[in-house]
Amino acid sequence: MNRGNDRLENLLIPFELLEPRTLPEALSMLADDDTAVRPMGGGTALMLMMKAAVFTPRRLVSLRALAPALGGIALDERGALCLGGMATLSSLEHSALVKTHASVITRAMPQLSNVRVRHVATVGGALAHADPHMDLPTILTALDARVQIAGPGGSRELFVDALITGYYETALAGNELITGVAIDAVPGRKAAYIKCTTRAADDWPALGVALSLVCSGGHIETARVVIGAATDRPTRVPAAEAALAGALIEGTTLAAATLDRVRDAVASQVVYTSDAQGSGAYKRQLARVHVVRAITAALQA
């Protein structure tokens, strides 16, 4: 049966919807200079912005047809874990490769949004959207993930830290697309992510703390400490990373003086924003507590 659409009425404003079949075709449909033209991965975040009339697209370029080409999860020849830009969060959650090579992602996924959103939302979308409350960008920053970007002039690569430049802001041009993310294999690296929600368990986080520690011979060689959600972008804390570098591992913890330096660094070196999830001062205290819990969790991982 074929039915008409005369009864349909919704909150969205009409737009042009394109569904390119190939990456070059998709790139040709984007525009560098028109913010009303946007690519769409899973679309969960954009749909919310459209319903709230924060975003009124003239043209949406759906990348769904690119999922077979850009939705994979694989290891490259150097052992790096490669996540396709169109890989869904669910596919990460249930991937044996991700569990083996980046188990911090596997552990974080069940607390990230809800099952239905994870079935649809994509890795590339989460990064390109640059909503500071998203968990994955904070985790990927701690893993020094490299983001592969395609544009009309060819491809380039940026660390997540360089990709996300501010509150919903990225270094992407309007006619560039994220095609994938690579996480290098680093022997001895342990990582953890702790998400603090102040309302429902699957609410947007008030704070996300992601941490990776490269351990060798009972010491921490190098560390990444990243604060997310409470900041305008995933924010590394170099003073905390410096405090951790060289620290002697004592079971699943570190010397009290080291932990004090890390706590002080995350409290004093980061600007915490106040919003519906909590005040800046409250989030600063959350960060002081949870950065130490994240260290313990990483050492136990």
Add this chain to the structure above:
Amino acid sequence: MSVATRTINFTLNGAPVSATIAPHHTLLEVVRDTFGLNGARESCGQGLCGCCTLMVNGQSVSGCLSLAAFADGATVTTVENLAVDGKLSPLQTAFIECGAFQCGFCTSGFLLMATELLASNPKPTEGEIRNHLSGNLCRCATYPEVMRAVQLAAERMA
């Protein structure tokens, strides 16, 4: 401005169907308003409450956040598809026996999410049930009864 419409073809509850839609129509609107299947409902409109849950290609999605255009070629099922020849599914029967609803507004979403869970994980732990259903809200707060109903259905289906 005239809106370009398009025809989508998909399988709805086992039957091939087509519909004429505009790019901004959601799948939830099409299922409800074009096909009269009112089990899925829009409540929060933000993918948080689960009342609009639909199954697309075997995976649960929030119908309110899904563009209908993307259903072209897909297999869509709704809560109306759970009963076979008028016989309720074991989960539906368990919901009734456990009183796992009060007003019933959220029930179709809970049923589809729990059906999805039991299909992939026939013996879920309490934590696994809670996790899978964490994106479904019941304003009557029948969560304990929902938990019992899912556990009861799992036992009976074992």
